[in-house]
Amino acid sequence: MRIGVLCSGGDAPGMNAAVRSIVRTAIVCGDEVFGIKHGYEGILNEEFYIAKDGTLVMGLRSVSGLGRLGGTILHSSRSKRFQTAEGVLQAAKILQKYRFNALITIGGNGTLTGASELGKVWDGQIIGLPGTIDNDLLGTDYTIGFATAVDTAVDAVDKLRDTAGSHDLMFFVEVMGRHCGDIALATAIASGAEIVCLPEEPETPEDIVAKLKRIKDTGKASVIAIVAEGCQKGAVEMQRILKEAGNPFDSRAVVLGHILRGGSPIALDRILASELGNFAVSAIVQGETGKMAGKIRGELTLTPFEECISGHKKINNEQLRLLQVVAS
Numbered sequence: 001m002r003i004g005v006l007c008s009g010g011d012a013p014g015m016n017a018a019v020r021s022i023v024r025t026a027i028v029c030g031d032e033v034f035g036i037k038h039g040y041e042g043i044l045n046e047e048f049y050i051a052k053d054g055t056l057v058m059g060l061r062s063v064s065g066l067g068r069l070g071g072t073i074l075h076s077s078r079s080k081r082f083q084t085a086e087g088v089l090q091a092a093k094i095l096q097k098y099r100f101n102a103l104i105t106i107g108g109n110g111t112l113t114g115a116s117e118l119g120k121v122w123d124g125q126i127i128g129l130p131g132t133i134d135n136d137l138l139g140t141d142y143t144i145g146f147a148t149a150v151d152t153a154v155d156a157v158d159k160l161r162d163t164a165g166s167h168d169l170m171f172f173v174e175v176m177g178r179h180c181g182d183i184a185l186a187t188a189i190a191s192g193a194e195i196v197c198l199p200e201e202p203e204t205p206e207d208i209v210a211k212l213k214r215i216k217d218t219g220k221a222s223v224i225a226i227v228a229e230g231c232q233k234g235a236v237e238m239q240r241i242l243k244e245a246g247n248p249f250d251s252r253a254v255v256l257g258h259i260l261r262g263g264s265p266i267a268l269d270r271i272l273a274s275e276l277g278n279f280a281v282s283a284i285v286q287g288e289t290g291k292m293a294g295k296i297r298g299e300l301t302l303t304p305f306e307e308c309i310s311g312h313k314k315i316n317n318e319q320l321r322l323l324q325v326v327a328s
């Protein structure tokens with residue numbers, strides 16, 4: 001069987017570990033893997049990964065040492081052309097021309113939406129892997145890259161704490177997460193932040209300032225607020241608005257942005273990526289298609305693309321309550 005693999009959308013730590021697992025599992029199963037570069041755009045451009053030894057089929061050694069590498073050796077993109085019906089049809093023809101039997105796509109919501117559209121016009125099997133730092137996908141408890149992104153954010157906040165403590169400051173720290181506050185909430189719990197601003201649970205500036213005044217009254221001299229990118233206002237804007245609303249703390253804003261997408265994946269992401277890559281190939285061998293491989297409560301699962309893209313994961317209310325207690 002000829003399997004194509006691509007990464008699409010925002011890169012996430014662990015994508016390379018998934019590719020490594022896919023290639024090595026396929027070799028065990030007697031199948032061959034072709035890396036497609038730059039996501040769906042790479043199908044349209046017929047752009048394939050060529051190993052150092054010049055081969056197109058990804059061999060055992062082509063993925064050596066990939067487990068610990070951040071980014072994606074396959075490169076990624078957000079293809080505009082593939083978002084059109086003509087682009088999808090064209091991609092199907094190209095996959096047919098190169099006699100691909102199956103495709104594994106690694107990415108987030110947009111990637112799964114693309115996979116779902118492609119599945120309507122292409123006969124081959126398609127399995128998706130959840131590769132995004134946002135952890136916003138239905139059909140898996142955790143996405144590949146989320147744990148590393150949170151770890152990176154916590155490391156940054158720990159450093160900011162030193163300065164916050166030295167200067168009696170408040171920091172507004174913005175973390176990525178387009179539609180979903182999962183990175184923000186997990187970072188807040190792990191870093192001991194006092195405030196979290198989530199798109200799912202918006203609060204008025206007056207409510208936040210009242211909270212900050214109560215915090216000051218308990219004797220705290222420095223504060224950390226984690227702001228999810230998906231909130232209507234980013235960290236810079238929040239800092240200004242809260243200052244005008246009477247924030248009792250002198251404050252600064254820091255945007256962590258794309259720093260969260262980089263770096264070597266932590267062990268949890270390497271393991272998840274290895275498990276899901278292996279599972280995706282097994283699913284293809286068993287004839288599955290149109291589904292995303294995920295892990296729910298410790299069980300490897302396959303969820304139809306349509307279900308995964310039908311909405312965004314809800315915020316974990318238990319964790320939100322936990323933050324309110326431990327940050328008091």
Ligand code: F6P
Pocket residue numbers: 009010078108132133134176177178229261
């Ligand atoms: O989906 C992953 C993500 O990092 C989001 O958190 C963020 O909103 C978006 O990608 C940024 O995308 P880009 O790198 O294209 O600006």
